[in-house]
Amino acid sequence: AQTVTQSQPEMSVQEAETVTLSCTYDTSESDYYLFWYKQPPSRQMILVIRQEAYKQQNATENRFSVNFQKAAKSFSLKISDSQLGDAAMYFCAYRSANAGGTSYGKLTFGQGTILTVHP
Amino acid sequence: DAGVIQSPRHEVTEMGQEVTLRCKPISGHDYLFWYRQTMMRGLELLIYFNNNVPIDDSGMPEDRFSAKMPNASFSTLKIQPSEPRDSAVYFCASNTRDRANWLYGYTFGSGTRLTVV
Numbered sequence: 231a232q233t234v235t236q237s238q239p240e241m242s243v244q245e246a247e248t249v250t251l252s253c254t255y256d257t258s259e260s261d262y263y264l265f266w267y268k269q270p271p272s273r274q275m276i277l278v279i280r281q282e283a284y285k286q287q288n289a290t291e292n293r294f295s296v297n298f299q300k301a302a303k304s305f306s307l308k309i310s311d312s313q314l315g316d317a318a319m320y321f322c323a324y325r326s327a328n329a330g331g332t333s334y335g336k337l338t339f340g341q342g343t344i345l346t347v348h349p
Numbered sequence: 350d351a352g353v354i355q356s357p358r359h360e361v362t363e364m365g366q367e368v369t370l371r372c373k374p375i376s377g378h379d380y381l382f383w384y385r386q387t388m389m390r391g392l393e394l395l396i397y398f399n400n401n402v403p404i405d406d407s408g409m410p411e412d413r414f415s416a417k418m419p420n421a422s423f424s425t426l427k428i429q430p431s432e433p434r435d436s437a438v439y440f441c442a443s444n445t446r447d448r449a450n451w452l453y454g455y456t457f458g459s460g461t462r463l464t465v466v
Contacts, residue, residue: 265454273438275457321392323454335380335399335444337455339392 232257234324236340243312244348250297251307251343253322260284261327264298264305265337270318278320281305283327309345317347355441355458362465367429370461372441373422382455383416383426384440392440398424399446431465438462 233256243249255264266278281289281298289296293313297306309316322340354373362368374381382397396406401418409416413432418424428435442455 263454267454273460273462275440275442275455277454280454325454336382336394336397336405337442338394341391 232259232262232324232326232338234322234338234340236320236322236343238343239341240344240346242346242348243309245312245314247312248308248310249312249345251309251320251322251345253305253307253340255303255305255322255324257303257324257326259326259328263325263327264296265323265325266294266296266305266307267321267323267339268316268318269321269342270315275321279307312347314347314349317345319344353441353443353456353458355439355461357461358459360461360463362431362463364432364465365430366465367427368431368435368463368465370426370439370441370463372424372426372458374424374441374443375456376422378443378445378456379421380444380446381418381424382440382442382444383424384442386438386440386460387436395426395439428463431463433465436463436465 235254262283264281268276268278279289279291279294288298293310295308319342321342323337325337356371379400383395384392386392395408396416397404398418416426438460440460441458444455
């Protein structure tokens with residue numbers, strides 16, 4: 231079974247600065263997707279960024295980018311020019327793309343990292 | 350589309366009572382997932398359906414929990430009898446089989462916050 235680990239329960243950053251959230255995962259599969267979700271106090275789950283495992287190029291969405299290291303099974307999220315609205319819980323998640331696998335279709339989440347942004 | 354719709358948004362019930370949570374997935378989505386979120390255990394997958402058929406219910410904690418999907422537009426998660434340790438936020442999410450849509454992840458509902466006293 232796949233596991234996702236976020237080793238930083240809490241992180242903080244000054245407004246306008248850059249912060250990196252860590253995520254590692256364990257899998258024996260070669261084809262999968264990785265995601266970062268944001269959960270603000272409203273508790274809505276918001277997709278921030280995603281990465282296809284077969285793509286070597288790191289995904290970027292405006293101020294958000296990832297550092298995807300497939301061999302190391304690492305998938306960190308970098309937030310540049312942090313804003314007060316970035317304060318939230320961030321979840322890393324894994325989804326198998328193996329149609330024959332038992333975990334096909336489901337997302338496995340890490341424990342989450344609470345990000346605080348200081349003005 | 351209105352997104353994934355869950356009801357109620359909040360539920361407070363007494364221990365021993367039956368609780369039913371409801372979910373309407375996005376039209377055309379053929380996967381539906383029920384997750385539970387607690388501080389201690391994070392986000393746990395309880396059960397998921399594909400084309401209304403339960404595929405994996407290994408995350409359902411006990412026989413007190415049951416889930417149904419009678420049609421493509423409706424699912425319920427029932428707890429009977431409820432206990433204080435069931436207090437959590439329960440999310441429903443939906444997605445499609447179309448791999449081109451997987452890049453968009455799941456669409457989550459707003460969740461139901463259940464408090465059992």
